[in-house]
Amino acid sequence: MREVADRAGVALSSVSRVLSGHPDVSDxxxxxxxxxxAALGYEPDMLAQSLRTGATMTxxxxxGDISNPLLAQIGQGAETRLSEAGYSLQLANSMNDxxxxxxxxxxxxxxxxxxxxxxxxxxxxxxxxxxxxxxQTPSVLVDRNSTLAPEASSxxxxxxxxxxxxxxxxxxLGHHRIALVNGNPHVRPAKExxxxxxxxxxxxxxxxxxxxxxxxTPEHGEAASMDALSQDDPPTAxxxxxxxxxxxxxxxxxxxGLRIPDDISVITCDDVPLAEFLEPPIATISRDPRxxxxxxxxxxxxxxxxxxxxxxxxxxxxxxxxxCGRPARD
DNA sequence: GGCCTGGGGCAGCACAGTTA
DNA sequence: TAACTGTGCTGCCCCAGGCC
Numbered sequence: 001m002r003e004v005a006d007r008a009g010v011a012l013s014s015v016s017r018v019l020s021g022h023p024d025v026s027d028x029x030x031x032x033x034x035x036x037x038a039a040l041g042y043e044p045d046m047l048a049q050s051l052r053t054g055a056t057m058t059x060x061x062x063x064g065d066i067s068n069p070l071l072a073q074i075g076q077g078a079e080t081r082l083s084e085a086g087y088s089l090q091l092a093n094s095m096n097d098x099x100x101x102x103x104x105x106x107x108x109x110x111x112x113x114x115x116x117x118x119x120x121x122x123x124x125x126x127x128x129x130x131x132x133x134x135x136q137t138p139s140v141l142v143d144r145n146s147t148l149a150p151e152a153s154s155x156x157x158x159x160x161x162x163x164x165x166x167x168x169x170x171x172x173l174g175h176h177r178i179a180l181v182n183g184n185p186h187v188r189p190a191k192e193x194x195x196x197x198x199x200x201x202x203x204x205x206x207x208x209x210x211x212x213x214x215x216x217t218p219e220h221g222e223a224a225s226m227d228a229l230s231q232d233d234p235p236t237a238x239x240x241x242x243x244x245x246x247x248x249x250x251x252x253x254x255x256x257g258l259r260i261p262d263d264i265s266v267i268t269c270d271d272v273p274l275a276e277f278l279e280p281p282i283a284t285i286s287r288d289p290r291x292x293x294x295x296x297x298x299x300x301x302x303x304x305x306x307x308x309x310x311x312x313x314x315x316x317x318x319x320x321x322x323x324c325g326r327p328a329r330d
Numbered sequence: 331g332g333c334c335t336g337g338g339g340c341a342g343c344a345c346a347g348t349t350a
Numbered sequence: 351t352a353a354c355t356g357t358g359c360t361g362c363c364c365c366a367g368g369c370c
Binding site for chain 2: 010011012013014017025026029050053
């Protein structure tokens with residue numbers, strides 16, 4: 001930077017002003033500095049910038065499972081907005097392990113990130129909550145219970161609406177035994193989906209709701225579905241509580257020799273890549289993950305700028321298809 | 331004389347390494 | 351062990367010059 005200043009014949013601080021876009025810079029000065037920058041191939045040292053400003057212009061994103069396309073799309077939505085604001089996004093994969101959540105939060109704190117996006121593997125894990133509280137870094141929870149981290153903003157999905165629409169649709173078709181192959185019971189999406197199914201089934205003697213908790217993985221989806229289908233009175237409809245879980249559900253359905261929708265109806269939560277090519281296409285409780293990421297980034301930028309924590313709830317919807325039919329037996 | 335704009339000078343940021 | 355140094359950069363303060 002000093003060499004740039006010498007070559008342009010200006011002071012060090014003038015180079016800084018030109019490069020940081022300060023308004024009080026003449027065109028002549030700007031051209032002289034930029035010419036010198038180009039001639040010398042100068043690039044600013046971001047470590048030094050961070051040293052002076054106390055900001056690293058980076059945001060950490062802790063995700064439970066980096067292989068989940070849903071989280072990839074959320075990350076894409078967030079990255080696009082953060083990039084517009086000059087921030088870069090760093091990703092940490094917790095592999096659905098709450099201890100890794102806490103470790104990543106600490107690591108990001110040590111790296112002095114300016115903010116955190118959190119799609120935690122467990123939202124009530126003491127170690128993670130302690131790390132968050134001590135980090136004092138602006139944070140946004142992505143579809144996680146916000147009451148446990150009151151200083152954080154949160155962007156939530158209205159799971160209740162989409163789930164309610166889906167279950168009502170199954171009731172209308174005549175289904176009375178419905179299995180929810182659910183994901184991790186320590187996070188909000190799984191809690192909400194189970195809560196809605198139980199609420200809608202409560203007080204109806206003719207309805208049996210079966211909830212299988214586990215993890216957001218194909219393995220759990222397959223094992224839990226096989227278990228449900230092997231019962232004496234198996235379900236006539238299965239709701240896969242996540243796009244990864246759906247893969248396992250479909251494996252189990254195929255292993256059991258069942259046809260969709262003749263023998264069993266299937267609904268999935270969240271869109272699945274290539275789902276449009278399934279025959280029949282799978283009915284979906286859908287949401288817009290890119291929008292979720294964008295809103296999360298917006299909330300985080302607001303917190304970094306000194307704003308107050310806020311909560312934003314985004315809509316879900318239900319898309320019925322021929323994967324749901326009338327039950328063959330009752 | 332007062333205001334505005336452009337630009338220079340300098341303290342200080344965190345911390346590892348060096349020196350006394 | 352304590353004090354100092356060096357790193358690249360920015361934000362604040364201040365000054366010079368032009369204009370009304």
